[in-house]
Amino acid sequence: MNSAGLIVFDALLLLSIVGLAWASLATTDVRRSIILFMALGLVLAVAWGRLLAPDVALAEAAIGAGLSGALLLAAAHGQPSPLPPESTNAPRNHGAAGMGMVLRWAITLLCAALAGTLVWALLHAFSNPQHDMLPRAISANLAASGVSNPVTAVLLNFRAYDTLLELAVLLTAVLGTFALGQATPGYRPAGLVFDGLVRWLVPVLILTAGYLLWAGAHAPGGAFQAGATLAAAGVVLRLAGRTRIGLPVGFMLRMIMAAGVGVFLLVGLTLLLLGRPFLGYPPAWAGSLILMIETAAMFSIAATLLLAFLGGQPESTDVNAVANRQREEDPRC
Amino acid sequence: MLTTQILYALAGCVLLALGVRGALLHASVLLRIVAINIMGAGVFLLLIAVAYRGPGLAADPVPHALVLTGIVVAVSATALALALARRLQVERDDG
Amino acid sequence: MADTPIWLVALPLAGALAALLLPRLATAAAIVTGLLTTVAAGVLLFGVATQGALHYEIGGWTAGLGIMLRADGLSTLLLLMTALVVLAASIYASTYFRKTYERARFWPLWLLLWTSLNALLLSGDLFNIYVTLELLGLSAVALASLGGKRAAVEAALRYLLVGLLGSMLFLAGVGLIYAGYGTLDLTVLARVLEPGPVAWPALALMSSGLLLKTALFPLHFWLPPAHASAPAPVSAVLSALVVKAAFYLVLRLWLDVFANVITPASANLLGLLGAGAVLWGSWQALRAERLKLLAAYSTVAQLGYLFLFFPLLLALPAGPDRDLAAGGLAMLALTHGFAKAGLFLAIGIIQQRCGHDTIRELDGTAQHLPATTFAIALAGVALVGLPPSGAFLGKWQLLAGAVDTGQWWWLVVTVAGSLLAAAYIFRVLGHAFGHRPYPNQPVTVAREEWPALLLSAMAALVLGLAGAPVWGLLEIST
């Protein structure tokens, strides 16, 4: 592509990004908004590709567009459309309406100012020579990182601590979801066509996941993309109305959920006990350790995302069942 | 100074602002969550634009890694928010 | 010794996994983890006190390429406070949650929260801070929603959305910084940052994100419902530590990292908002009908005091006076942490024993639950800032700073806030002394009441009487 074509492409891409975002936010129809948001995710994935960020593009396609959209759609499922305003009990009168108008405009203006400020700041930042110290340091140390894909190196070696905590975030989210109680049972089963699709889509997805995981070391891909793909397989199954979607129950499930963080932590602490820094892989072992961590992380991510999609703990795994006795009443004041 | 970088960063800023506006003005919880996601997308766009070094040049991997982490964090938060929203709906329906 | 910082993160995280995997042993795992982590915090404090600030490069990568944990005087103090408060709250929680499934849900999240707090306090990297903030936010929200009631869920949802908005703005600021300076390491940034079109918006974005999370007036609207509807141990930690963590970040950014970017005008704005928080929070606490709401609004007010220090610290020239004021700030934050945690635990006991926490119907509580009432009184002393609490020393430095820099208006705010605080605390205590048919067998359940008592006593007595080392520790910075 020549540069003029590129500019047109960029322009179209940016216009569609902004337009989709605008459209997605302008509507009050939740489902419509979500679908537009998913579309935005796909366009963004293209944009990442355009900006030479294939790892992000893959993740965005799988998670940002795919899974987030699926989650949102699932949540929108039971909801009336459009939703009633959240605070129905708030007093509303004409004065308040006038105030509301003023407020809308004030917020809009302030948001515009926010954008303007950011642009101003970025223009200033970009006007200085680029800081290449960090990329150079990364390429210098890439050999010792155990992987050849610099993004994976950053994710799982240089800034592995971030990733560890990120997995913890994921775990927290799903535990939080569990804490809210039982999964909402039953989705509307899809049609027969979809059912047919499922038969070949799921194996493909699983294979893709495996590839992404393996490729992550040297090419775009990695545990997150792989985990998300794996989760997508589960989502597809679930959408097809399958009750058994490959998730274990009970202790095994908890093991899988904990595996990502657990293995990560285990590796880190083992190294620590061996006299190395926490997560300071010996260069010779780095590749294998990263792959090990990534594998565990993939399963965890997949299970977690799937559970998040299910919106709670699947039945019969709930520890609710363990004890349902009433708390003994205390002498009251 | 790269035009592409600036343009995409600008789009990121716009997305961020749009997201903030949406998150503040929408009454529906789900729409707010969508808006926050769009906000996140704007920030990610900004970061990726910062990483961009021009055609043919390797981009800065650090922001890429950050965005990857950010995406997962965002989806986690979204999942929890949705679970809460659903639970709230159940409570409302019951009450 | 040098590894202690990472243990402080790893231990609770491991504990969380253990609690998740073994639901039946969750409580035991949590308590053991709690004890170990507290010991680690103590060791860290000892290390920092004897060897100066500790740095830990994770993975052995130099700062900038990798992530560095840093423990200086301030963060170590807050880490120790976190450890003690969480440990006490854990002991209380082990009796608060009685059903196994409740425990299974509670403990992993609880320990994850602790992990995030420790990680946040130790973090030396901007993006890592973002991740810890999210971990903190999500675990806090998940815990806050454990109440399961509609009010709790509604508050938790709002809390989450607010937290996300704040984090996103924070992240945008991080992006700006990276765009402008190409690094995320705080120590490096502190060296290279200079006032300009990059640093200003970045600081504004990050600060406003954090201000939202730390519930500074008038951005506090989400806090009272969330803190008031969460289970008692959770409320304790939310009020005592979680908002404080965001405040810690503001402090770090303003005083360390962006030290040469900030201006008197901006600091005065923070002070002004702090003043608003002090007055409005105290006023709302005075009007609150429920104890928990009172405590939550008191948190809003107490955070306001912390922000009053900003204009003073900026106006004082670097030197002993400034160090004294900074120590006062830390002392106030520490005292509030202990006191508020103690207060919430005590309220939890009242709520469980009396079935409600309506202030007007608390007559005779003192007769029924003497130790609990005493805990509330001790915590109240610390919240009002009466001697011998640590808050008294903190407020002393606040007042001294205000006098020293000629900023009289903060003095008026402080005094008004303290009087309002006394009013709302003694409104509760007055009821506690009220008449109730006597005799009424006093109830004392040591395991429930000791944590609250110890926390309150820590705030009202120990910090005030043996708090002098705090100033020495604060001198140790990176």
Next chain:
Amino acid sequence: MNWDAWLPVLVVASSLLPGLVIFFLREGNHRMRTLLNLAGAVLKLVLVSSMIWGVFHEHVYESRWTLAPGLELVLHADTLSVLFVTLSTVLWLVTTIYAIGYLENAPHRSRFFGFFSLCVSATVGLALAGNLFTFVIFYELLTLATYPLVAHRGTSEAVRGARIYLAYTLGGGMLLLIGTVWLYVLAGPTAFVEGGILGTLPADYHPQLKMIFLLLIVGLGVKAALVPLHGWLPQAMVAPAPVSALLHAVAVVKAGAFGIVRVVYDVYGVNFADQLGLLTGLGIAAAITIVYGSVMALFQDNLKKRLAYSTVSQVSYIALGTAILGPIGTIGGVVHLVHQGIMKITLFFTAGNYAETLGIHKVSEMNGVGRRMPATTLAFSIAALGMIGVPPVAGFVSKWYLGLGAMEAGMAVWVMPVLIASSVLNAAYFLPVLYRAWFREPGTAWPAEHIPAARFETNAALLWPPVVTAMLALATGLFAAAPYSPLEWATLIAHREYGL
């Protein structure tokens, strides 16, 4: 640390520790409680005695503890503190005995005695405070320790009284705190030094120092019940009698007055304060209070309320003495610290006796009570006469020195009329009470006779404390010139303050 450094701490701890232990005693364990109380009180008395001896021989008893850089908790025994400590200790012992009798079979005794001991610890700490910072700490602690005592009865009236008390004292405490902080910023740690420390500050600080003085005095004036800051005092009389006794005689009110003395003499230095023109204002405030309190007392039928207003009036004698420049006025003010305490505690004890024994709460119910309760009424009479200033009761000595001091300072023109007006008014509200008690025929029945007359007119524990304190009031006046008497001690204080 050696003995000299430990002694002040021990003096404080001898009531603090028993108090803390008492909190944890079971309600029914009254023998242990009594033992602890009395042991603490006696031990304190012994310790204080040795302190008196030491201070007289110019020993330095001082304990220091750093709370924050530059902020030290200093307990230091000088002549003035020893005077107040002794007063507190002796009266605490007596009041404890009284309280044991008063609260027999009443609920919440552990709580009561616990806070009671804390209250005394705070008072003693305040007396021993070696700098303004320490003083403020104990000042606030005193507020805290007394609040539960005022609210003790738990009636809505008591809770309300306690609330008002708290509102006033905490507000005053805040002003005091501001003043202290301000002074700290100007002059560094303000240790109490005989003769004051501020005189050396440059002249351009003087306007600020005046402001600070105002803040300090207003802050202290709340507890010292200077008009118009006295509103809490008549409300706080809802407290049980031993509490009122302690509040009015030793702890709260006296703490404020003691603080005024400290600020004028040991912070500003009386000559410097005079040089700044601050004494006149203080004196006028005290004078107004003296007259106002007496006038208000005239209109009270409730006995305790009448006594409360009497306190408002009498305590300002101390402030008045402080405002009078010159050693003699100082003696008058300082010695009244003790004298008023002894006399007022007697009055509140006896008022409590009337209420507990016969259910008498009002002056109008006191007809002929002297025949039913002669010893109590005699104690009341002695104390009341002392308040009027009748020799040889202690009050006369105070008035004598105040008058002489005023003459010496050339302030007699307005001090004398105030003294006279106050004495006349005192007579006007006390003598009718005495008349009723001794000369009127008793009515057919007492309002509510709780304790029948047996061997004594009332319980021995209730009877002896007021008798003892009344004798003390008589003795301090009668043997005013004897060695170690309050007057001699006050003279010693004045001599050291003025460097004579």
Next chain:
Amino acid sequence: MNIFLLILAWLLPLVLVPLAGQRYASRITVIAPLPALLAASMVPVGSSVSLPWLLLGMELGLDDTGRVFLFFSGLLWLVASLYAAGSQAGDSKATRFRIFFLLAMAGNLGLIVAMDAISFYLGFTLMGLAVYGLIAHPASQHARQAARRYLVWTIAGEMLLFVAVVMLAAQHNGIASFSILQSSPPGGFVMLLFLTGFGIKLALPGLHLWLPQAYAVTPIPAVAVLSGAMIKAGLLGWLRFLPPGDAVLVNWGQVLLVTGITGICFGAIAGLLQHTPRLLLGYSSISKMGVLTTGMGAALAWPETAQVMIVAVVMYAAHHAMVKGALFLGLGLVERNGLSPWVQAGLVFLAFALAGAPLTSGAFAKSVLTASLPQGAQYLVLLLAVSAFATTLLMARFLFLVWRQGSSKASPLPAESRIAWLILLAIIAVFPFVIAEAGQLMANAMPVLLGMLLSALVLLAAGRFPVQATSRTHRRVTGGLVLRCRFLTRDLLCRGALVVETVRSALRNHYARVQQSVEQLVLPLSRASDADISWQLAGGLWLLIAGLLLTGLILSI
């Protein structure tokens, strides 16, 4: 021994106070004044005791003046105690009476031996307040009123004295010993205070308003010592505090002279108008105190003859004390036992003595007084003669009133009382012969004779034209004034209270109104809870704060 007697003189009555409720208390009371009498007779003049640890340093001593005072006071107290042992025997509240009696005794005797201002003031106050108990002793409306009035005056007097003593001591560096105080005369204002303060006790005209009613109600033994011994404390005060012989005080002497003369005349005239013997004796005391005042005035006005004059005044005081005391005791006998002939005889003798008839103590006292008068004051001789004349008339009327007064005879007095009276009579009759020269005993015959003559005429006339009991002048004049004063004070007080209350309620209303309006103003604010803050508003604020922060950062002020 001397020292002990000086201390015991006032200590013994105090020590006996706790025994006042015992069974034999009335007998024990009698021994209370004995040490004082012993001291008066045995302790050499000029001896002194210093008790530096007592009060503010107590000094006791005995000088000539003190000795005379101690003698007649001790005697009176002794007699009165003995009398009281009989008269109060049936009193249900005798204990209370004895307590106040002993307290007053201790005060009276104490102030006589006191050699410093504070001890004197102590005794004076103790006496003053204890007398209140004696006056208020009869549980009657009258007694209460009289006692209250007495108290008001006494306290006023004590206050004045307090100020005076303090100011005087301040002139001498706070030292209160008489030996120092008398070294220089007090200033004008202090002088005025002393004159008024002691003047109240001495019942100077205008300051006497407490006296008549008090005499009317007080039990007899008490009123005997009151009128005899205690009233003289005022004179002793003057003698102690106002050093005679100083030229500075000459003008004050003149003032006293005028006051004294007024007192003589006023007392006599008002006395004649009385219709009860007690009141009459009261006004007679006022008149006689006028004589003492005049003498004191003369001593001050003519410093060169002051010493002589003082001796005369003191002698006169002793005479009056004993006679007036005896008159009251006799009156008591009449009241309780009726008019027995020997009582009548005694009373007549006493009447003569008071009037100053020859061969009585009165004649002796008056002649001493006359003889001491300085050259410039011979006109006072005439005055004294007029006084004697008037006294004669008064005594005549007294006897008339006693004779007319009925007696209940319900509770006749036992022997003790009669013996007591007789002892006193005997001493009065004998002592002039012991110490006086013959010439002195024959003085004063003329005025007394004239008086007797006039009295006889009046008596005859009265027999002819029966007169109604004399009008109640006293009540209308003095009572009216006092009442008016009291009403005025009460009115003022009430009005003050009213004003205070009005202001207070106005403030309260105002406060309530302000509170209301403030509440209305901030109602939206105070009602608004944070739950109502809409998400949008909060968001707007948030962005605004972010913007402000940025502005604050950019505009580095």
